[in-house]
Amino acid sequence: MTDDLERTSDDTLLARIAAGRPEALTELFRRRHADIYRFALHMSGTPALADDVTQDVFLIVMRDAPRYEAGRSSVTAWLRGIARNCVRQRLDHDSRLESLPATSEDDGALPVVQPDPLGEMSRVERIAMLRRAVLALPVRYREVVVLCDLEELTYADAADALECAIGTVRSRLHRARAMLAMRLSELQAEQERRVTNTRDRSLDVPVTQKRCMA
């Protein structure tokens, strides 16, 4: 039975969900929820919001499964379209939610063996900076970057999910990357200033202490 479900197409699963079959919902959820969650987390930067969006998407799937038209778009594009609308609605309601998610170090999810701690820190910093820059993009550019560069969808699949032309996806991606370049250089300059200030303060402390002692 489980093997049978695993071989079942997404379209058939949706038809079974429409017919009230809970095992079909389980299978579709297990198959697709991670994509939805990642998309929502990339877009919002907030794990709690990503959880909510994931739940909302599958609640909508329950409700709208009978209305899904198989020939119109793929199930994954349909799901991402729903997720995109849910994220947009939630971001519209609360723009304060655009904060950074907990880093992997906080979660304890980093690998135990770190052959090059400095190099690894540098990589983690770079990723954190990139994440911050992506979150600073306007939503219409952010969703193109998330779908094409982070979820690695083709232009055609991204166009399906965003309900726009492939040319629009390409031009938005161009523009988004240009905006990212500017934002990343700003963040880099900011970080360099911060590092310089920290280094100066750490050098100052012993001098001040010596003066006090004297």
Next chain:
Amino acid sequence: MNCAAAREAVLDCARDVPMADDVRLALEEHLGGCANCAAELGWQRGLTAAFRGLSAEAKAWNASSTIEDRLHEAFAARVVATPRPPVEWKQAARWIYALASAALIALAVWLGSRPSTPTSPESVASRAASSPTSPAVSTPSVTEERKPASSKTEGKVTAQRPVPVGAAGGRRAAPPKQVRSFEFVTLPGAAGLPDLESGSVVRIAVPVGALPEYGLDIVQGGSKTTVNADVLVGQDGLARAIRLVSAEESATQDTRSRQ
């Protein structure tokens, strides 16, 4: 290939999107002689690498494990609340709805076009005349010796037995309030009819000479002249009661209908 076209191709090249051979060759040729576009490609490749790093890290992200349980609860509640027909029955259900709708529309049209109540005085008169329980043929009662009940009767006719409509068994229809001396009189032969559940009042012109057959007295006037009368017709299309209409009321009605 110029720089503008190269920038388009640089994006695809940096993202490892499959490119046509001629485009790839043209790009390579351009990059060999354009330091700016070559630098752009290097920077875009670095960005792609950073994206892949972030993407790889994101593979470990997981939604809360409680979501699936909550969804199953919601799904079970939904299925219980609104049992959905199987998908293969949807088409059949659409046909059933369409046929049911068509039947309802046809019924409504038939009810609307059914001649439940006469619309002209002539038809009322003819129905009353042809009905086995109509006063004209059943039990005519001539009561010429009776006195007029009211002096406000244009000096011609008056009601023989003033009876409210309710006395004919009616529950809904009521006589017009403005009529005082010209009240409904139960028609002879209407007593054996079923109770009045609903009905309508139809105005007809009645020859004065025929009034005794309806249980009304002739006071004055020739038998060939006509007077206006309201007939109360029940739900079965049979006349239950009649009342004479005063000249003033007729005149008011005529004025309204002209307006």
